[in-house]
Amino acid sequence: MASADQALHEALAALEPLRDAGSGRSLLELQWIQQVRVQNNRVVFRLALPGYANAQRERIAADARGALLQLGGIDDVQIEIAPPPGPAPQQGAPIGAAGHGGGGPERQSIPGVKQVIAVSSGKGGVGKSTVAVNLACALAASGLRVGLLDADIYGPNAPTMLGVADQTPQVRGSGNEQVLTPIESCGIAMVSMGLLIDAHQPVIWRGPMLNGIIRQFLYQVEWGERDVLVVDLPPGTGDAQLSLAQAVPMAGVIIVTTPQMVSLQDARRGLAMFQQLGVPVLGVVENMSAFIPPDAPDKRYELFGRGGGSQLASESDVPLLAQLPMELAVVQGGDAGRPAVLSAPDSATAAAFRDLAQRLPVATGP
Secondary structure, X not given: OOOHHHHHHHHHHHHOOOXXXXXXOEOOOOOOEEEXXXXXXXXXXXXXXXXXXXXXXXXXXXXXXXXXHOOOOOOEXXXXXXXOOOOOOOOOOXXXXXXXXXXXXXXXXXXXEOOEEEEEEOOOOOOHHHHHHHHHHHHHHOOOOEEEEEOOOOXXXXXXXXXXXXOOOOEEOOHHHOEEOOEEEOOEEEEEHHHOOOOOOOOOOOHHHHHHHHHHHHHOEOOOOEOEEEEEOOOOOOHHHXXXXXXXXXXXXXXXXXXXXXXXXXXXXXXXXXXXXXXXXXXXXXXXXXXXXXXXXXXXXXXXXXXHHHHHHXXXXXXEEEEOOEOHHHHHHHHHOOOHHHHXXXXXXXXXXXXXHHHOHHHHOX
């Protein structure tokens, strides 16, 4: 029978090859595997994953168990799951003046970030992420320092749209003190769940885990000095929207819809939710207002009807910020990793996004 020290040494050696799928760093070095001890024929350890790594939990647990059970004299592995970490403490971080909706938890500003603007939609399929990415690029092209937080945890498309789906953000620190470095592309700094998981890996999370990753993307990312952080929210009225609204003071939210009534009904619910949470609604963006064929740029085909964006804005007493057309350049730019604002600057879509960027308070604010 091996001594206790020898058994522990062998257990640590078995766990050493285990790596974070994103950074490639050792799980022991990252302190995601902690408090390893050997008790007779059993190895016990604590698994303490940061929120953004929870999608790897089952894979890590299976790999660790398999590696340890190959050791002589070990026939059982017990894994203790650490409670999810809270938000990183921000010493001296001021509470912004935009902290509306008293009675909830204190909203905490992001050091170095002047303003936060969210892009939301009541339903999927309306081009919300396309709007968020192109808007961020348009703001950056106007000379602003822009960050993009892809908070659409279940459908993180920003890495593909910005041509960085094969990159992995650098991580410094260990345990709950880890800080991510955003990926720079197209003039903006971006963080996304899509950079941290395999392309085919589903994210199956409930509220507390979702809240944890949103907070870590806000406060445990090295955003630096940013004039504006654009947040691409998942569609609907769920935990991600509530987490963001309660966590950080926002300059406001943009509601994306398409002209048809089905989209309008869902967008109306999303808009009302932000109003109830005390988040300023900057206005409505009507996407896919009309199709512009590439061989006839003077023509417009209203494939999804007309007037939906105007109706929503009017009944909610908020501005109609933009009516964005449908063009082939948008599809091609998103697939190629170069958004239409940059890849097709002379297109009607690019012009509409530049105008949208100029209409937002951040474009002329301090």
